[in-house]
Amino acid sequence: PPCRGLASLRGRTAVVTGANSGIGKMTALELARRGARVVLACRSRERGEAAAFDLRQESGNNEVIFMALDLASLASVRAFATAFLSSEPRLDILIHNAGISSCGRTREPFNLLLRVNHIGPFLLTHLLLPRLKTSAPSRVVVVSSAAHRRGRLDFTRLDHPVVGWQQELRAYANSKLANVLFARELATQLEGTGVTCYAAHPGPVNSELFLRHVPGWLRPLLRPLAWLVLRAPRGGAQTPLYCALQEGIEPLSGRYFANCHVEEVPPAARDDRAAHRLWEASRKLAGLGPGEDAESDEDSQPEDPGTPSSPSSPHPEEPTVSELYPSPQSSTDRSTVTCRIPVKAELEPQAC
Numbered sequence: 001p002p003c004r005g006l007a008s009l010r011g012r013t014a015v016v017t018g019a020n021s022g023i024g025k026m027t028a029l030e031l032a033r034r035g036a037r038v039v040l041a042c043r044s045r046e047r048g049e050a051a052a053f054d055l056r057q058e059s060g061n062n063e064v065i066f067m068a069l070d071l072a073s074l075a076s077v078r079a080f081a082t083a084f085l086s087s088e089p090r091l092d093i094l095i096h097n098a099g100i101s102s103c104g105r106t107r108e109p110f111n112l113l114l115r116v117n118h119i120g121p122f123l124l125t126h127l128l129l130p131r132l133k134t135s136a137p138s139r140v141v142v143v144s145s146a147a148h149r150r151g152r153l154d155f156t157r158l159d160h161p162v163v164g165w166q167q168e169l170r171a172y173a174n175s176k177l178a179n180v181l182f183a184r185e186l187a188t189q190l191e192g193t194g195v196t197c198y199a200a201h202p203g204p205v206n207s208e209l210f211l212r213h214v215p216g217w218l219r220p221l222l223r224p225l226a227w228l229v230l231r232a233p234r235g236g237a238q239t240p241l242y243c244a245l246q247e248g249i250e251p252l253s254g255r256y257f258a259n260c261h262v263e264e265v266p267p268a269a270r271d272d273r274a275a276h277r278l279w280e281a282s283r284k285l286a287g288l289g290p291g292e293d294a295e296s297d298e299d300s301q302p303e304d305p306g307t308p309s310s311p312s313s314p315h316p317e318e319p320t321v322s323e324l325y326p327s328p329q330s331s332t333d334r335s336t337v338t339c340r341i342p343v344k345a346e347l348e349p350q351a352c
């Protein structure tokens with residue numbers, strides 16, 4: 001059953017990454033049903049637009065839009081942030097849902113799993129922080145996994161390419177540990193700002209995440225089994241939604257949730273020194289310069305909607321996609337919206 005304690009989200013804006021399928025799509029649907037403006041941040045325009053269409057139909061909420069984001073490309077993350085900040089006056093909920101469990105046939109000279117699952121979200125959070133702060137109380141949810149319990153971070157090889165399924169399994173667990181440590185350090189850095197953050201485990205969910213990488217001939221055999229033993233994506237969305245919407249969990253900022261409960265994590269996932277070290281390493285891998293801290297919202301206020309990114313950007317792969325973004329379709333003037341998230345207190349969240 002769905003978690004209780006969810007509020008009306010009229011007047012608020014949410015971003016869900018990887019929202020064209022699985023857990024992300026169901027998360028976005030529930031946010032749209034509650035009246036939020038929902039930005040589906042997806043890699044493929046075709047699949048993202050199709051999902052936005054489905055979600056508008058299903059929720060009856062026209063404020064569901066697609067914006068292009070490829071977390072494997074730092075330039076794409078920057079282009080997304082520039083376009084978002086140009087067109088969206090609020091950001092109340094940022095859900096880092098997108099993730100991969102394998103590199104597929106891609107051969108990158110870096111650790112693609114860490115890039116998509118952690119470094120891209122790290123950079124995106126950093127760039128959107130000014131908007132989260134001016135929309136506070138606001139929240140960041142990092143969709144992690146129980147696999148973080150098997151994770152181990154080797155800071156000397158963090159960005160080494162991953163080869164073969166055994167390394168991929170390890171790299172997946174490591175990236176999910178990075179998610180838990182990131183939420184922990186982010187909470188520390190954001191103390192007192194009104195922005196809180198949480199790591200969420202959706203449970204074992206029947207999605208394409210792992211099946212996508214299984215040989216085609218094996219999938220028909222595994223699908224029925226997956227339906228029997230795994231949660232449907234809607235069930236998987238409940239803990240991320242809980243972390244995004246449940247009022248009263250702010251003192252638990254930085255913690256890890258599963259089944260809509262806060263859960264203890266192993267020592268490696270509550271090691272504050274490792275969390276801080278990861279933060280510094282992530283800054284470098286995300287290409288953030290020493291002086292490039294999250295600016296104030298006034299400073300980062302957009303030039304023109306649709307303008308790509310600052311020409312003085314030090315990032316050579318810089319944007320090619322931002323003018324593709326549609327401007328907001330709302331008929332209301334959102335710059336005047338001042339409401340805040342969670343409205344309804346529900347302090348016994350246990351019915352999940």
Ligand SMILES: NC(=O)c1ccc[n+]([C@@H]2O[C@H](COP(=O)([O-])OP(=O)(O)OC[C@H]3O[C@@H](n4cnc5c(N)ncnc54)[C@H](O)[C@@H]3O)[C@@H](O)[C@H]2O)c1
Pocket residue numbers: 017018019020021022023024041042043069070071072073096097098099100116143144145146201202203204205206207208209210233
């Ligand atoms: N399915 C499970 O059992 C399970 C368990 C624990 C955690 N999770 C986590 O839940 C999250 C959602 O996974 P899911 O099960 O819904 O799988 P999914 O494959 O349906 O969803 C992943 C989404 O991420 C998107 N994505 C992949 N690479 C991207 C990129 N470079 N840029 C932008 N988007 C990208 C995909 O297009 C897809 O929409 C993931 O972070 C995953 O690690 C899933």
